[in-house]
Ligand SMILES: [Zn+2]
């Protein structure tokens with residue numbers, strides 16, 4: 001369901017039949033209780049048809065497929081042939097992670113430091129201000145607190161594309177889910193962001 005060439009996920013749409021969306025078009029991710037191998041996430045996403053729909057994404061599709069850790073093909077420009085994608089991308093991804101690069105990162109406000117993450121740590125996403133930016137609420141894998149960052153769509157959609165500088169909301173979110181949802185919407189449009197550098201090293 002994830003296509004590494006177009007960096008898009010395929011979902012069903014009641015109006016279009018099928019739709020392809022990037023990670024930055026996701027609006028809410030919830031890990032479903034129960035299923036564990038793999039865990040399954042229920043995703044609400046903004047569709048081209050103008051509506052939001054729900055879809056299911058297994059954990060491995062969410063975190064690993066964008067790194068090419070899944071079968072696929074790509075056009076090799078050297079040989080002009082379609083070749084298996086999985087190994088090439090996976091090799092490259094492994095090398096970059098080993099050399100200290102991380103596919104996704106965010107700035108944890110409670111800890112005042114950048115942290116590496118996988119897409120499954122994204123919780124809420126929404127179009128930000130200025131237009132073209134994306135507001136993301138991230139659950140920190142280290143401290144479990146929620147931070148809201150303002151980033152470019154590429155920061156979310158493309159593995160190993162980390163914005164050099166991102167916006168950070170200086171707000172300590174409550175641990176309560178209902179409250180956090182409201183707070184997220186409130187701070188996202190407050191324009192109250194502070195720039196932070198995202199250097200992980
Ligand atoms: Zn639709």
Ligand SMILES: [Zn+2]
Nearest residue numbers: 108111140143
């Ligand atoms: Zn943290």
